Amino acid sequence: MFKFILKKIFISFFSIFIVMSITFVLMKTIPGDPFTTEQNMTKEVMDSLYSHYGLDKPLYIQYFKYIKSFFKLDFGSSFIYEGRTVNKIIKDGFPISLFLGMEALLICIPVGTFLGSLAAFKKNKKTDALIMTIAIIGISLPAFLFATLLQYFFSVKLKLFPIARLTSFSSTILPAISLVLLPTAYIARLIRNSVTETLNKDYIKLAKVKGLSNKEIFFKHVLKNSMLPLVAYLGPLSAHVITGSFVIEKIFAIPGIGFWLVSSISLRDYSVILGLSIFFSFILIVIMMLVDILYRLIDPRIEKENAGNTL
């Protein structure tokens, strides 16, 4: 177990390093540099700009400087807005994004589990068909479309929620709902399959024969044994919530980090894009690592299989 955790930490560390190297290469392959768009600049000005940002040094020195700055948790600064650093964006935006993400997770896991289990218990009946139809619609409806529709109907037409911006708790409800549509549908399907599988096990039949009610069977036997796929899905789920928040935050004008990423994409503010991307990957790599370890802790049977073979 200890060896496994060490290995995971090593791999995660390596992944972060690879991500940083790749983003560095990407940044260098972008045609032109941050200052090519500025006009009427003398060579002296350009030179001083270059030396100020260290762009006149050889590539490998720039690379080491770049890596070093990340280990000092300095994610760089904007080339377009003076004084706006990626660290400041993260400091201001991350709590908001985190809150939204947590809200989303707290909605989608219980709702998805409930719908999925209900569908499994009523398998091949109308309830099941209805839930699965809703699930496939949820998977097919792109989140940005769903968010726009929600905003249009509930805020513009019915005026139930604030249209945009973060003013109170009620303005996070619509964003959170639009963020969880796909994960909820996905979890419902996942849980439906695993609960169905569990319901066919002998110990469930025994419990039924013993005369336990459906409710008791569900809470005592089924739920615990069917949650494993959900734990495995936690990693992709958080990835989805993070990447999903990009557009959702843009649509609802919530000043989280996703919002800043999207605005810097439209401004082509490369240093912010790269800094934020690295921050996002950093968080995700850590989450994935934790989920992997958690998964192994919950179900020691997995240790026997080759971890690389799963899926």
Added chain:
Amino acid sequence: MQETLYKKAFKNRFFLNNLRLTIGLILLISICCFAVFGPFFSSFDYFQTNLDLKNSFPNKIFIFGSDELGRDIFVRVCQGIRISLFVGISAAILDVIIGSIWGAFSALMGGIIDNVMMRTCDIISTIPYLLWVILLSVVLGSNLTTIIITLSLTHWINMARIIRAKILVIKELPYVHAAKLIGATRKRIIFFHLLPNTIGTIVTTMTISIPVAIFTEAFLSFLGLGIQAPVASLGTMINDAIPALRYFSFRLFFPSFFLFLLMLSFNLIGDNISDLLDPKITNE
């Protein structure tokens, strides 16, 4: 006799047992027909602007209305479906090519090579797919080719893993051992025994990755990294329609409705096609 039985089974799988698959296929075929034949029913081209007829509500001339430059939304939706389908299918095909070569090679070589190749996949997959796509399309720029390349460069990992897992299973099946015993060459085993048996898996994975690619393209267009004018995909149309949503909601409705239908049809097919392709699995 046997053939009729097979046909019967096929029919059962297709129509009765698998209503969802049938619905998905019919939906997909009708969308394709719409995209191909739709433009014949309109007298406009998708890039033709009519500035004096801008933002007109659906009427006899513009069946779906017109946008802020007076372009016919009906024709643009047809064009958008074509682009989305083209992007989705070609990205999925590229996916299959890269992924199955990587996966098959990894599974067949085994040992250190397998380990290194799979660890590479692991590392790449720790970074979220959409983030890769955004980074790559910021760097590569946005036209049809680069978007397809971006999508397939980031999405082949899944395919590689699935193919590898499948080949690892097939490799140990009795008929492969039997083929080896009677002296079949490596090449023959790969091309006559292993690859044909992965086709079901490949097609299933492909039908799942097509809607992902279509969605990602729409997502990129939504972020302003999508296909540039005058060509329009459904995503760019949706993005253009959002500022005017309050007054001209039809401009959002039609492209998004067809995007939804397209995704729905592929999802319905992708979910259920494995029953059709893999007769060994009997689905209760």
